[in-house]
Amino acid sequence: MQNKTTNIRKLTGTAMLGAVAAVLMYMEFPIPIMPSFVKLDVSELPALLAAYAYGPVSGIAVCLIKNLIKLPSTSTAAVGELFNFVMGSVFSFSAGYIYSRNKSRKGALIGAVVGAALMAVLSVPFNYLLVYPAYVVCYGLPLDAIIGMYQAILPSSDSLIKCLTIFNMPFTFFKGMLDVVLCFLIYKPLLPCCTSKLIRTYRSSKPMRSLSGLHRLFVMRLEKLQIT
16 A cells, blocks of 8 residues: 555656646747757756656656657657657666665765766767757758857857767756756755655554554654754
């Protein structure tokens, strides 16, 4: 019964975070040091939260949910959504997996940095081989015109691979680290809310003295988490 309740809580939490991620995906904006078609959003933040709270697979599930919600309004024949799903999954799964092996603040930070770095590195071949060729087809925009947008910022960016390495890779890493900073700012404040609800649920269902030793230890652990 307890495992069933836990699974329901994970599914519900993952679905809710997926919906939040989909909303955040629409809240994107350009930044001055990148071409106007490259925009910044923090939609990987809910996936990172899910990976820490429920495990790395939940992080992937959040990435899938948000992109399925976004898919009907795609303008890139789903290529942009596929790219977002793969990058977000690499980021959240890596962070969640490393954190699951070392459940500490340090483990969470190491996992997030590794995930952001992997996402940034993998974005280069993925963009080069799939995303930008798809943009050329979907938008009817010549590749030279795309490179020209980068050259307007840095004239020496005279090839697509240079553009992706100089601009997109650091941008993707920055995007991941922004999610990490926001996650560390809001994760701990959210923890007492979640643990308080669990404690109230356990205490209202049975008096503390009537709980089994394992359940009593669980409640005491939750109370300790609220304080630390």
